[in-house]
Amino acid sequence: MSNTPKKELIKVDNLDVGYLRKRILVGLNFAINRGECTAVIGASGCGKSTLLKTMVGLLRPLKGNVLIDGRELWCGNAEPSAELLHEMGVLFQGGALWGSMNILENVCLPLTMFTPLGKNEILDLARYKLSLVGLSGFENLYPSELSGGMRKRAGLARALSLDPSILFFDEPSAGLDPLSSRQLDELINKLKENLGITFVVITHELESIFSIADNCLFLGGDSFTVMDNGSPQHLRDNSNHAEVRSFLSRQA
Amino acid sequence: MEQHSSLSINRKDDVVFCEFIGDWSIQGSSSAEVQKWENFWRSAETTKIKECKFFLNENIVWDTKLVLFLSQAREILGRHEIAFLSDSLPGKLRKLVDFQSMQPLKGNREEQFSNEQTYPSVYSLISWVFPFFAFWGKWLFSITRLPLGKSHMRMGDFIKASRDCGALGLPIITLISFLTGLTMAFVGSVQLQKFNAMIYVADLVSLAMVREMGALMVAIVLAGRTGASYAAELGSMKLNEEIDSLRTFGVSVMDFLVLPRVLAVLFMTPLLTLYADFVGILGGLTVGVQIMDFSVTHYMEQTQSALVDMWEIYSGLCKSLVFGLVIGLVGCYKGLNTGVNSSELGRSVTSSVVFSITLIVVCDASFEAIFSFFDLR
Numbered sequence: 053m054s055n056t057p058k059k060e061l062i063k064v065d066n067l068d069v070g071y072l073r074k075r076i077l078v079g080l081n082f083a084i085n086r087g088e089c090t091a092v093i094g095a096s097g098c099g100k101s102t103l104l105k106t107m108v109g110l111l112r113p114l115k116g117n118v119l120i121d122g123r124e125l126w127c128g129n130a131e132p133s134a135e136l137l138h139e140m141g142v143l144f145q146g147g148a149l150w151g152s153m154n155i156l157e158n159v160c161l162p163l164t165m166f167t168p169l170g171k172n173e174i175l176d177l178a179r180y181k182l183s184l185v186g187l188s189g190f191e192n193l194y195p196s197e198l199s200g201g202m203r204k205r206a207g208l209a210r211a212l213s214l215d216p217s218i219l220f221f222d223e224p225s226a227g228l229d230p231l232s233s234r235q236l237d238e239l240i241n242k243l244k245e246n247l248g249i250t251f252v253v254i255t256h257e258l259e260s261i262f263s264i265a266d267n268c269l270f271l272g273g274d275s276f277t278v279m280d281n282g283s284p285q286h287l288r289d290n291s292n293h294a295e296v297r298s299f300l301s302r303q304a
Numbered sequence: 305m306e307q308h309s310s311l312s313i314n315r316k317d318d319v320v321f322c323e324f325i326g327d328w329s330i331q332g333s334s335s336a337e338v339q340k341w342e343n344f345w346r347s348a349e350t351t352k353i354k355e356c357k358f359f360l361n362e363n364i365v366w367d368t369k370l371v372l373f374l375s376q377a378r379e380i381l382g383r384h385e386i387a388f389l390s391d392s393l394p395g396k397l398r399k400l401v402d403f404q405s406m407q408p409l410k411g412n413r414e415e416q417f418s419n420e421q422t423y424p425s426v427y428s429l430i431s432w433v434f435p436f437f438a439f440w441g442k443w444l445f446s447i448t449r450l451p452l453g454k455s456h457m458r459m460g461d462f463i464k465a466s467r468d469c470g471a472l473g474l475p476i477i478t479l480i481s482f483l484t485g486l487t488m489a490f491v492g493s494v495q496l497q498k499f500n501a502m503i504y505v506a507d508l509v510s511l512a513m514v515r516e517m518g519a520l521m522v523a524i525v526l527a528g529r530t531g532a533s534y535a536a537e538l539g540s541m542k543l544n545e546e547i548d549s550l551r552t553f554g555v556s557v558m559d560f561l562v563l564p565r566v567l568a569v570l571f572m573t574p575l576l577t578l579y580a581d582f583v584g585i586l587g588g589l590t591v592g593v594q595i596m597d598f599s600v601t602h603y604m605e606q607t608q609s610a611l612v613d614m615w616e617i618y619s620g621l622c623k624s625l626v627f628g629l630v631i632g633l634v635g636c637y638k639g640l641n642t643g644v645n646s647s648e649l650g651r652s653v654t655s656s657v658v659f660s661i662t663l664i665v666v667c668d669a670s671f672e673a674i675f676s677f678f679d680l681r
Contacts, residue, residue: 108552134554142552148545162553165456207549214553 061086061218061250062107067116069099069106075114076102078276082269086217089244089251091261091284093299094271100254101222103271107252108142108220120218138166141211145222147203149195155182155206156191162213181209185239201232208239219243221253225260237263258302270296311337313344318354320386325361328370338373345380355387360394371397375404439637443566446558456559465568469530470575476525481580484517485509485587493596502596506606509588511616518581519620520668522573523627527660531635534565535656538639539649547640557640566632573628574621581620619680623671627664634660 062084070076076099084090092100105111107118109125109132118125120139125132149158159178163169169177182188185205195203204224211219224240225233237260243249244264255261261268261284268287272279272295280287280296288300297303309332314321322341326332358374360366378388378401390398449455492508538561541547550557585607592603611617638656642649675681 105548109554110548110551131551132554137552137554140552142549144545144549146545148549150546150549151541151544162555165555166553210549 059085061121062252063119063122064107065117065119067106067118068114069102069111070114071111076276077271080116080277082278082281084250084252085267086250087244087248088266089240089253089264090267090269091265092252092254092269092271093256093261094279095299096256098271099276100271104220104222104252104254108140109137134166138214139216140218140220141214141216142220143204143207143211143222143224145226146200147195147207149203149206149210151195154192154194155187155198155209158195158206159210159213162210166214178209178213181212182206184212185209201228201236204228204236205239212243216249218250218252221251221255223254223256225255225257233257233260234263240264258300261300268300270299309337311341313341315348315353318352320348320353320356321359322356323359323361324364324366324370326364328364328366328373330367330369332365332369341373341377345384353384353386355389356381357389357392359392360397366397371400371404374401435641436637440633442558443562443633446556446563447567449559450563455563456556457563458560461560462564462568465565466572468533469526469569470572473526473529473572473576474579476529477522477576477580478583480521480525481513481518481584482587482590484521485513485584485589486591487587488512488517488584489588489591490595493591503598503602503606505588505592505596506598506603507610510585510607510610513584513588514581514611514617514620516620516668518584519573519577519624519627520664522576522580522624523631523664524661526569526573526576526628527631527635527664528657530569531631531660532653532657534632534635535639535642535653536649538562538636539642539652542640542642543644543646543649562633562636562640565636566629569632569635570625570628573624573631577620577624578617581617615680619671619675623668626667626671630663630667631660634663 060083064080064082067080068075068078069080080103092103094100102111106113107125113126117127120136123136125136149155150161153161156175156178159181160174163174163177167174179188179191182191185208187202187205187209190198190202190206195206198206208219221240224236228236240251240253241264244251251264253260253264265284268280268282268284269278270280270287270291270293271277272293280291280293282291284300287296289297291297291300309324309326309328312323312325314323356377358377374390374393374397381388390401393401446455450457488509489505492505493502496502496504496508538547541561547557547561550560589600589603589607592598593600635656638652638659642652
């Protein structure tokens, strides 16, 4: 048996997502490869965020399962296991930092709870993570004192705290000016290359899609499932669906 | 001069001529013209009409109101298979009317996957009560993890929550229980004076305070102060996705947020109740000494003889434990189950206070019923 890791890191198996009375996406089947950045795209309201919620363990799927490295995320009635969740980091749209703690404490909290490290080591680690996203010197500020872009970066530092192998982003560039959103894209590329993290990014920003994504999942409105799948350039030029081509080339 | 919108409808053989006159803007006066238009089509023999032509008067004022009118008119005419002739209307207006009818209403997604079921009201009652009891159960389960060392609760959070609801609540508790004791002494003295048994004010105040009023007053203050703050805090954390981000780290929300808060209020309520009992008796003493001219020793001896059985105090503390549990759990439950917008948050805070006060009063009455059934009074 070889020790080389399997190429597929996330596998979505016949998944239906949605809520009790409202199914949003049906029969999803796709895989996400290790070390790649996958952009989940589609028109507003097509269920991207709902899919993300199911993939990060917040919303139980109606059917099917998500496999992370071959292990089932949703088994039985139990909540997803903490061990599996620590393989993933999530950056929410608004950062979702814990408002009662400053950003250093925000990054420290997961480390304190889930690692056996001592206090000083944890502080050093947290400071290192904050410097990684360019927030050295802001450790003592509270989330409410930060700008939108800084909040996102602080959220990213927190998502990185437990050294996850997958990072999920919910609209990283929403509400950011073009410059900050490009800086965030560069940061994603840097992290992908240097740390080998797998990214799953929900985004609308075309520029962002072409600069960070290796792969695109286009969620379709009328079929309620994955409409097309492939590299963004490929989809833009050669997709069989006119909707996908026009989405990626911004034509009505 | 204020202009009124008006519509002149003239019929000539199989053609209807409609002219818009006056102020056809949304600020314009009445909608009587629309009525007139509808009446015309109801009464007219529509089968004989082939075309309907629209004109604008020269000094007409118009905006969306006219656009909407015209597009509705087009729909009505379409139904009667009558031609809608808008050639004489200005180009801008025509474009707006065309644009309006170009936006077809899309069928929504719910219809496609509709598996709507109508549940009887018993079901909705169960679905309302069940999650609350499930929440109590989960909390009990979470408390058992505490001694095993598997809990995510941080001691610091518990201490901070205890300080918030205990020490920081002392001023208001002091004021309220002192005044309660004082008021009871005044009210009691009037009655007892008739029997020349004024000294029994001490019995009345002390017994009422330790059995009933101490625990009840503390519980009501804490429901408004602490329970509401839990609901607001957890509710706004939910709105900001802070709860979700805790869950994505695999942190148990029950252990991390609910347990320290509920434990804090559970421990603090009896302590505050003891304190309130004491302050309430002081309030009675003030009236006894200042108004009724008893000596402090006399009054305190009388109080002591009234409280000869410690059960009087314990029974109040028993109640306060349950009240504390109710306040903490209801506050946290309402906060975590708030809706997705800020008005829902306000509603959950209100309902946390209303619901916990209701439960407190119901529990209090049940306690009294149980005590009297088992001859514990």
